[in-house]
Amino acid sequence: MGVGPWVGSWPHDERLDPDLLRDGDRRNVVDGYRYWRHDAIVADLDTRRHDFHVAIENWEHDFNIGSVVRTANAMGAAAFHIVGRRRWNRRGAMVTDRYQHEHHHPTPGDLATWARENGIRLIGIDNLPGSRALETYDLPRRTMLVFGQEGPGLSEAMRAECEATLHIEQFGSTRSINAGAAAAIAMHAWVRRHVFGQDVLLRTPASGTVGSPPSTVV
Structure with a gap:
Protein backbone atom coordinates (compact mmCIF):
# COMPACT_ATOMS: atom_id res chain seq x y z
CA MET A 1 0.00 0.00 0.00
CA GLY A 2 1.25 3.46 -0.80
CA VAL A 3 3.61 5.12 -3.25
CA GLY A 4 7.35 5.62 -3.33
CA PRO A 5 9.34 8.85 -3.47
CA TRP A 6 8.24 11.46 -6.01
CA VAL A 7 9.99 10.96 -9.35
CA GLY A 8 11.22 14.08 -11.13
CA SER A 9 11.01 17.71 -10.12
CA TRP A 10 8.89 18.34 -7.06
CA PRO A 11 5.58 20.13 -7.73
CA HIS A 12 5.05 23.57 -6.22
CA ASP A 13 2.08 23.02 -3.93
CA GLU A 14 1.99 24.17 -0.31
CA ARG A 15 -0.30 21.26 0.57
CA LEU A 16 2.46 18.75 -0.13
CA ASP A 17 4.81 17.41 2.55
CA PRO A 18 8.52 17.54 1.58
CA ASP A 19 9.28 14.50 3.75
CA LEU A 20 6.65 12.42 1.96
CA LEU A 21 7.83 13.59 -1.45
CA ARG A 22 11.34 12.50 -0.51
CA ASP A 23 10.55 9.22 1.27
CA GLY A 24 7.24 8.09 -0.21
CA ASP A 25 3.72 7.99 1.22
CA ARG A 26 2.41 4.75 2.69
CA ARG A 27 -0.46 6.17 4.71
CA ASN A 28 -4.01 4.85 4.52
CA VAL A 29 -5.36 7.70 2.37
CA VAL A 30 -7.07 7.89 -1.02
CA ASP A 31 -4.85 8.58 -4.02
CA GLY A 32 -6.00 12.19 -4.23
CA TYR A 33 -4.32 12.89 -0.88
CA ARG A 34 -0.98 11.25 -1.64
CA TYR A 35 1.96 13.36 -0.43
CA TRP A 36 -0.35 15.89 1.23
CA ARG A 37 0.46 17.24 4.69
CA HIS A 38 -1.76 15.89 7.44
CA ASP A 39 -3.19 19.31 8.32
CA ALA A 40 -3.92 20.00 4.64
CA ILE A 41 -5.95 16.79 4.38
CA VAL A 42 -7.96 17.64 7.50
CA ALA A 43 -8.60 21.17 6.21
CA ASP A 44 -9.83 19.84 2.88
CA LEU A 45 -12.09 17.27 4.54
CA ASP A 46 -13.54 20.04 6.71
CA THR A 47 -14.93 21.70 3.58
CA ARG A 48 -17.13 18.69 2.75
CA ARG A 49 -17.93 16.69 5.86
CA HIS A 50 -21.55 15.60 6.23
CA ASP A 51 -24.04 16.70 8.89
CA PHE A 52 -24.25 13.45 10.84
CA VAL A 195 -26.38 12.56 -0.09
CA PHE A 196 -28.15 10.56 -2.79
CA GLY A 197 -31.68 11.73 -1.96
CA GLN A 198 -33.18 8.26 -1.72
CA ASP A 199 -36.60 8.20 -0.08
CA VAL A 200 -37.16 5.79 2.79
CA LEU A 201 -39.52 2.85 2.51
CA LEU A 202 -42.47 3.83 4.68
CA ARG A 203 -43.77 0.31 5.22
CA THR A 204 -42.41 -3.02 6.44
CA PRO A 205 -41.93 -5.63 3.68
CA ALA A 206 -44.88 -8.04 3.61
CA SER A 207 -42.66 -11.09 3.24
CA GLY A 208 -39.11 -12.22 3.74
CA THR A 209 -38.82 -12.09 7.52
CA VAL A 210 -38.11 -15.48 9.04
CA GLY A 211 -39.24 -16.43 12.54
CA SER A 212 -39.71 -13.85 15.26
CA PRO A 213 -39.43 -10.08 14.62
CA PRO A 214 -35.92 -9.39 13.28
CA SER A 215 -33.45 -7.84 15.65
CA THR A 216 -29.92 -6.56 15.69
CA VAL A 217 -27.81 -6.77 18.83
CA VAL A 218 -25.23 -4.04 18.77
Missing part, protein backbone atom coordinates in the same frame (compact mmCIF):
# COMPACT_ATOMS: atom_id res chain seq x y z
CA HIS A 53 -22.17 12.56 13.89
CA VAL A 54 -21.38 9.18 15.43
CA ALA A 55 -21.24 8.36 19.14
CA ILE A 56 -19.93 5.15 20.71
CA GLU A 57 -20.22 4.10 24.32
CA ASN A 58 -16.88 3.00 25.76
CA TRP A 59 -17.21 1.27 29.11
CA GLU A 60 -15.15 -1.88 28.44
CA HIS A 61 -12.67 -0.85 25.70
CA ASP A 62 -14.74 -2.52 22.96
CA PHE A 63 -12.55 -3.52 20.00
CA ASN A 64 -15.38 -2.55 17.62
CA ILE A 65 -14.89 1.15 18.31
CA GLY A 66 -11.97 1.35 15.90
CA SER A 67 -14.04 -0.19 13.13
CA VAL A 68 -16.87 2.28 13.75
CA VAL A 69 -14.44 5.20 13.66
CA ARG A 70 -12.89 3.98 10.41
CA THR A 71 -16.32 3.77 8.79
CA ALA A 72 -17.19 7.24 10.12
CA ASN A 73 -14.12 8.52 8.26
CA ALA A 74 -15.12 6.73 5.05
CA MET A 75 -18.70 8.04 5.22
CA GLY A 76 -17.60 11.63 5.92
CA ALA A 77 -19.05 12.02 9.41
CA ALA A 78 -18.77 15.49 10.92
CA ALA A 79 -17.15 14.04 14.05
CA PHE A 80 -17.12 11.02 16.31
CA HIS A 81 -17.84 11.03 20.03
CA ILE A 82 -16.55 8.67 22.71
CA VAL A 83 -18.83 8.31 25.73
CA GLY A 84 -17.41 6.89 28.95
CA ARG A 85 -13.73 6.09 29.21
CA ARG A 86 -11.53 8.54 27.33
CA ARG A 87 -9.03 5.91 26.17
CA TRP A 88 -10.34 3.56 23.51
CA ASN A 89 -9.00 0.72 21.36
CA ARG A 90 -7.65 2.53 18.28
CA ARG A 91 -6.20 -0.49 16.52
CA GLY A 92 -9.18 -1.09 14.24
CA ALA A 93 -9.29 2.56 13.20
CA MET A 94 -6.16 2.13 11.06
CA VAL A 95 -5.08 5.71 11.93
CA THR A 96 -8.23 7.13 10.30
CA ASP A 97 -9.08 8.88 13.57
CA ARG A 98 -6.24 11.34 12.91
CA TYR A 99 -8.24 12.86 10.06
CA GLN A 100 -11.43 13.32 12.07
CA HIS A 101 -12.70 15.46 14.92
CA GLU A 102 -12.92 13.55 18.19
CA HIS A 103 -15.00 14.55 21.21
CA HIS A 104 -15.15 12.92 24.62
CA HIS A 105 -18.11 12.94 27.00
CA PRO A 106 -17.91 11.28 30.44
CA THR A 107 -21.62 10.37 30.56
CA PRO A 108 -24.64 10.00 28.26
CA GLY A 109 -26.06 13.14 29.86
CA ASP A 110 -22.97 15.10 28.85
CA LEU A 111 -23.35 13.87 25.27
CA ALA A 112 -27.02 14.84 25.23
CA THR A 113 -26.24 18.32 26.53
CA TRP A 114 -23.61 18.84 23.81
CA ALA A 115 -26.03 17.60 21.15
CA ARG A 116 -28.84 19.91 22.28
CA GLU A 117 -26.51 22.91 22.35
CA ASN A 118 -25.48 22.15 18.77
CA GLY A 119 -28.93 21.36 17.37
CA ILE A 120 -28.23 17.67 16.84
CA ARG A 121 -30.76 14.89 17.46
CA LEU A 122 -29.71 11.62 19.11
CA ILE A 123 -30.82 8.42 17.37
CA GLY A 124 -29.88 5.13 19.02
CA ILE A 125 -29.18 1.93 17.08
CA ASP A 126 -30.17 -1.20 19.04
CA ASN A 127 -32.80 -3.96 19.10
CA LEU A 128 -34.72 -2.71 22.09
CA PRO A 129 -38.41 -3.48 22.68
CA GLY A 130 -40.35 -0.86 20.79
CA SER A 131 -37.47 0.02 18.47
CA ARG A 132 -38.38 1.01 14.93
CA ALA A 133 -36.95 -0.27 11.66
CA LEU A 134 -34.04 1.77 10.32
CA GLU A 135 -35.22 1.04 6.79
CA THR A 136 -38.56 2.83 7.33
CA TYR A 137 -37.34 5.74 9.47
CA ASP A 138 -36.60 9.12 7.93
CA LEU A 139 -33.28 9.99 9.58
CA PRO A 140 -32.88 13.70 10.40
CA ARG A 141 -30.14 15.51 8.51
CA ARG A 142 -28.54 16.89 11.68
CA THR A 143 -28.38 13.69 13.66
CA MET A 144 -26.03 11.69 15.84
CA LEU A 145 -26.12 7.92 15.41
CA VAL A 146 -25.46 6.39 18.82
CA PHE A 147 -24.05 2.89 19.31
CA GLY A 148 -23.58 0.82 22.43
CA GLN A 149 -20.98 -1.80 23.16
CA GLU A 150 -20.86 -5.26 21.61
CA GLY A 151 -23.14 -7.50 23.65
CA PRO A 152 -24.93 -5.20 26.12
CA GLY A 153 -25.82 -2.61 23.49
CA LEU A 154 -26.95 0.85 24.53
CA SER A 155 -26.82 1.57 28.25
CA GLU A 156 -30.10 2.42 29.98
CA ALA A 157 -28.87 5.97 30.55
CA MET A 158 -28.11 6.40 26.85
CA ARG A 159 -31.46 4.93 25.81
CA ALA A 160 -33.20 7.57 27.88
CA GLU A 161 -31.35 10.35 26.02
CA CYS A 162 -32.20 9.15 22.48
CA GLU A 163 -35.35 10.49 20.84
CA ALA A 164 -35.72 7.23 18.90
CA THR A 165 -34.08 3.82 18.79
CA LEU A 166 -33.82 1.92 15.53
CA HIS A 167 -33.04 -1.69 14.66
CA ILE A 168 -31.78 -3.20 11.41
CA GLU A 169 -34.09 -5.71 9.73
CA GLN A 170 -32.60 -9.21 9.33
CA PHE A 171 -33.76 -12.14 7.22
CA GLY A 172 -31.47 -15.04 8.11
CA SER A 173 -31.01 -17.40 11.06
CA THR A 174 -28.46 -15.44 13.09
CA ARG A 175 -29.74 -13.35 15.98
CA SER A 176 -27.33 -10.50 15.44
CA ILE A 177 -24.59 -8.80 13.48
CA ASN A 178 -21.65 -7.18 15.23
CA ALA A 179 -21.54 -3.56 16.29
CA GLY A 180 -19.09 -2.52 13.58
CA ALA A 181 -21.29 -3.94 10.81
CA ALA A 182 -24.44 -2.41 12.29
CA ALA A 183 -22.76 0.99 12.48
CA ALA A 184 -21.71 0.80 8.83
CA ILE A 185 -25.26 -0.03 7.75
CA ALA A 186 -26.73 2.84 9.78
CA MET A 187 -24.23 5.41 8.49
CA HIS A 188 -24.80 4.34 4.91
CA ALA A 189 -28.54 4.68 5.44
CA TRP A 190 -27.95 8.34 6.31
CA VAL A 191 -25.74 8.78 3.23
CA ARG A 192 -28.33 7.23 0.93
CA ARG A 193 -31.01 9.53 2.32
CA HIS A 194 -29.16 12.85 2.50
Whole structure:
Protein backbone atom coordinates (compact mmCIF):
# COMPACT_ATOMS: atom_id res chain seq x y z
CA MET A 1 0.00 0.00 0.00
CA GLY A 2 1.25 3.46 -0.80
CA VAL A 3 3.61 5.12 -3.25
CA GLY A 4 7.35 5.62 -3.33
CA PRO A 5 9.34 8.85 -3.47
CA TRP A 6 8.24 11.46 -6.01
CA VAL A 7 9.99 10.96 -9.35
CA GLY A 8 11.22 14.08 -11.13
CA SER A 9 11.01 17.71 -10.12
CA TRP A 10 8.89 18.34 -7.06
CA PRO A 11 5.58 20.13 -7.73
CA HIS A 12 5.05 23.57 -6.22
CA ASP A 13 2.08 23.02 -3.93
CA GLU A 14 1.99 24.17 -0.31
CA ARG A 15 -0.30 21.26 0.57
CA LEU A 16 2.46 18.75 -0.13
CA ASP A 17 4.81 17.41 2.55
CA PRO A 18 8.52 17.54 1.58
CA ASP A 19 9.28 14.50 3.75
CA LEU A 20 6.65 12.42 1.96
CA LEU A 21 7.83 13.59 -1.45
CA ARG A 22 11.34 12.50 -0.51
CA ASP A 23 10.55 9.22 1.27
CA GLY A 24 7.24 8.09 -0.21
CA ASP A 25 3.72 7.99 1.22
CA ARG A 26 2.41 4.75 2.69
CA ARG A 27 -0.46 6.17 4.71
CA ASN A 28 -4.01 4.85 4.52
CA VAL A 29 -5.36 7.70 2.37
CA VAL A 30 -7.07 7.89 -1.02
CA ASP A 31 -4.85 8.58 -4.02
CA GLY A 32 -6.00 12.19 -4.23
CA TYR A 33 -4.32 12.89 -0.88
CA ARG A 34 -0.98 11.25 -1.64
CA TYR A 35 1.96 13.36 -0.43
CA TRP A 36 -0.35 15.89 1.23
CA ARG A 37 0.46 17.24 4.69
CA HIS A 38 -1.76 15.89 7.44
CA ASP A 39 -3.19 19.31 8.32
CA ALA A 40 -3.92 20.00 4.64
CA ILE A 41 -5.95 16.79 4.38
CA VAL A 42 -7.96 17.64 7.50
CA ALA A 43 -8.60 21.17 6.21
CA ASP A 44 -9.83 19.84 2.88
CA LEU A 45 -12.09 17.27 4.54
CA ASP A 46 -13.54 20.04 6.71
CA THR A 47 -14.93 21.70 3.58
CA ARG A 48 -17.13 18.69 2.75
CA ARG A 49 -17.93 16.69 5.86
CA HIS A 50 -21.55 15.60 6.23
CA ASP A 51 -24.04 16.70 8.89
CA PHE A 52 -24.25 13.45 10.84
CA HIS A 53 -22.17 12.56 13.89
CA VAL A 54 -21.38 9.18 15.43
CA ALA A 55 -21.24 8.36 19.14
CA ILE A 56 -19.93 5.15 20.71
CA GLU A 57 -20.22 4.10 24.32
CA ASN A 58 -16.88 3.00 25.76
CA TRP A 59 -17.21 1.27 29.11
CA GLU A 60 -15.15 -1.88 28.44
CA HIS A 61 -12.67 -0.85 25.70
CA ASP A 62 -14.74 -2.52 22.96
CA PHE A 63 -12.55 -3.52 20.00
CA ASN A 64 -15.38 -2.55 17.62
CA ILE A 65 -14.89 1.15 18.31
CA GLY A 66 -11.97 1.35 15.90
CA SER A 67 -14.04 -0.19 13.13
CA VAL A 68 -16.87 2.28 13.75
CA VAL A 69 -14.44 5.20 13.66
CA ARG A 70 -12.89 3.98 10.41
CA THR A 71 -16.32 3.77 8.79
CA ALA A 72 -17.19 7.24 10.12
CA ASN A 73 -14.12 8.52 8.26
CA ALA A 74 -15.12 6.73 5.05
CA MET A 75 -18.70 8.04 5.22
CA GLY A 76 -17.60 11.63 5.92
CA ALA A 77 -19.05 12.02 9.41
CA ALA A 78 -18.77 15.49 10.92
CA ALA A 79 -17.15 14.04 14.05
CA PHE A 80 -17.12 11.02 16.31
CA HIS A 81 -17.84 11.03 20.03
CA ILE A 82 -16.55 8.67 22.71
CA VAL A 83 -18.83 8.31 25.73
CA GLY A 84 -17.41 6.89 28.95
CA ARG A 85 -13.73 6.09 29.21
CA ARG A 86 -11.53 8.54 27.33
CA ARG A 87 -9.03 5.91 26.17
CA TRP A 88 -10.34 3.56 23.51
CA ASN A 89 -9.00 0.72 21.36
CA ARG A 90 -7.65 2.53 18.28
CA ARG A 91 -6.20 -0.49 16.52
CA GLY A 92 -9.18 -1.09 14.24
CA ALA A 93 -9.29 2.56 13.20
CA MET A 94 -6.16 2.13 11.06
CA VAL A 95 -5.08 5.71 11.93
CA THR A 96 -8.23 7.13 10.30
CA ASP A 97 -9.08 8.88 13.57
CA ARG A 98 -6.24 11.34 12.91
CA TYR A 99 -8.24 12.86 10.06
CA GLN A 100 -11.43 13.32 12.07
CA HIS A 101 -12.70 15.46 14.92
CA GLU A 102 -12.92 13.55 18.19
CA HIS A 103 -15.00 14.55 21.21
CA HIS A 104 -15.15 12.92 24.62
CA HIS A 105 -18.11 12.94 27.00
CA PRO A 106 -17.91 11.28 30.44
CA THR A 107 -21.62 10.37 30.56
CA PRO A 108 -24.64 10.00 28.26
CA GLY A 109 -26.06 13.14 29.86
CA ASP A 110 -22.97 15.10 28.85
CA LEU A 111 -23.35 13.87 25.27
CA ALA A 112 -27.02 14.84 25.23
CA THR A 113 -26.24 18.32 26.53
CA TRP A 114 -23.61 18.84 23.81
CA ALA A 115 -26.03 17.60 21.15
CA ARG A 116 -28.84 19.91 22.28
CA GLU A 117 -26.51 22.91 22.35
CA ASN A 118 -25.48 22.15 18.77
CA GLY A 119 -28.93 21.36 17.37
CA ILE A 120 -28.23 17.67 16.84
CA ARG A 121 -30.76 14.89 17.46
CA LEU A 122 -29.71 11.62 19.11
CA ILE A 123 -30.82 8.42 17.37
CA GLY A 124 -29.88 5.13 19.02
CA ILE A 125 -29.18 1.93 17.08
CA ASP A 126 -30.17 -1.20 19.04
CA ASN A 127 -32.80 -3.96 19.10
CA LEU A 128 -34.72 -2.71 22.09
CA PRO A 129 -38.41 -3.48 22.68
CA GLY A 130 -40.35 -0.86 20.79
CA SER A 131 -37.47 0.02 18.47
CA ARG A 132 -38.38 1.01 14.93
CA ALA A 133 -36.95 -0.27 11.66
CA LEU A 134 -34.04 1.77 10.32
CA GLU A 135 -35.22 1.04 6.79
CA THR A 136 -38.56 2.83 7.33
CA TYR A 137 -37.34 5.74 9.47
CA ASP A 138 -36.60 9.12 7.93
CA LEU A 139 -33.28 9.99 9.58
CA PRO A 140 -32.88 13.70 10.40
CA ARG A 141 -30.14 15.51 8.51
CA ARG A 142 -28.54 16.89 11.68
CA THR A 143 -28.38 13.69 13.66
CA MET A 144 -26.03 11.69 15.84
CA LEU A 145 -26.12 7.92 15.41
CA VAL A 146 -25.46 6.39 18.82
CA PHE A 147 -24.05 2.89 19.31
CA GLY A 148 -23.58 0.82 22.43
CA GLN A 149 -20.98 -1.80 23.16
CA GLU A 150 -20.86 -5.26 21.61
CA GLY A 151 -23.14 -7.50 23.65
CA PRO A 152 -24.93 -5.20 26.12
CA GLY A 153 -25.82 -2.61 23.49
CA LEU A 154 -26.95 0.85 24.53
CA SER A 155 -26.82 1.57 28.25
CA GLU A 156 -30.10 2.42 29.98
CA ALA A 157 -28.87 5.97 30.55
CA MET A 158 -28.11 6.40 26.85
CA ARG A 159 -31.46 4.93 25.81
CA ALA A 160 -33.20 7.57 27.88
CA GLU A 161 -31.35 10.35 26.02
CA CYS A 162 -32.20 9.15 22.48
CA GLU A 163 -35.35 10.49 20.84
CA ALA A 164 -35.72 7.23 18.90
CA THR A 165 -34.08 3.82 18.79
CA LEU A 166 -33.82 1.92 15.53
CA HIS A 167 -33.04 -1.69 14.66
CA ILE A 168 -31.78 -3.20 11.41
CA GLU A 169 -34.09 -5.71 9.73
CA GLN A 170 -32.60 -9.21 9.33
CA PHE A 171 -33.76 -12.14 7.22
CA GLY A 172 -31.47 -15.04 8.11
CA SER A 173 -31.01 -17.40 11.06
CA THR A 174 -28.46 -15.44 13.09
CA ARG A 175 -29.74 -13.35 15.98
CA SER A 176 -27.33 -10.50 15.44
CA ILE A 177 -24.59 -8.80 13.48
CA ASN A 178 -21.65 -7.18 15.23
CA ALA A 179 -21.54 -3.56 16.29
CA GLY A 180 -19.09 -2.52 13.58
CA ALA A 181 -21.29 -3.94 10.81
CA ALA A 182 -24.44 -2.41 12.29
CA ALA A 183 -22.76 0.99 12.48
CA ALA A 184 -21.71 0.80 8.83
CA ILE A 185 -25.26 -0.03 7.75
CA ALA A 186 -26.73 2.84 9.78
CA MET A 187 -24.23 5.41 8.49
CA HIS A 188 -24.80 4.34 4.91
CA ALA A 189 -28.54 4.68 5.44
CA TRP A 190 -27.95 8.34 6.31
CA VAL A 191 -25.74 8.78 3.23
CA ARG A 192 -28.33 7.23 0.93
CA ARG A 193 -31.01 9.53 2.32
CA HIS A 194 -29.16 12.85 2.50
CA VAL A 195 -26.38 12.56 -0.09
CA PHE A 196 -28.15 10.56 -2.79
CA GLY A 197 -31.68 11.73 -1.96
CA GLN A 198 -33.18 8.26 -1.72
CA ASP A 199 -36.60 8.20 -0.08
CA VAL A 200 -37.16 5.79 2.79
CA LEU A 201 -39.52 2.85 2.51
CA LEU A 202 -42.47 3.83 4.68
CA ARG A 203 -43.77 0.31 5.22
CA THR A 204 -42.41 -3.02 6.44
CA PRO A 205 -41.93 -5.63 3.68
CA ALA A 206 -44.88 -8.04 3.61
CA SER A 207 -42.66 -11.09 3.24
CA GLY A 208 -39.11 -12.22 3.74
CA THR A 209 -38.82 -12.09 7.52
CA VAL A 210 -38.11 -15.48 9.04
CA GLY A 211 -39.24 -16.43 12.54
CA SER A 212 -39.71 -13.85 15.26
CA PRO A 213 -39.43 -10.08 14.62
CA PRO A 214 -35.92 -9.39 13.28
CA SER A 215 -33.45 -7.84 15.65
CA THR A 216 -29.92 -6.56 15.69
CA VAL A 217 -27.81 -6.77 18.83
CA VAL A 218 -25.23 -4.04 18.77
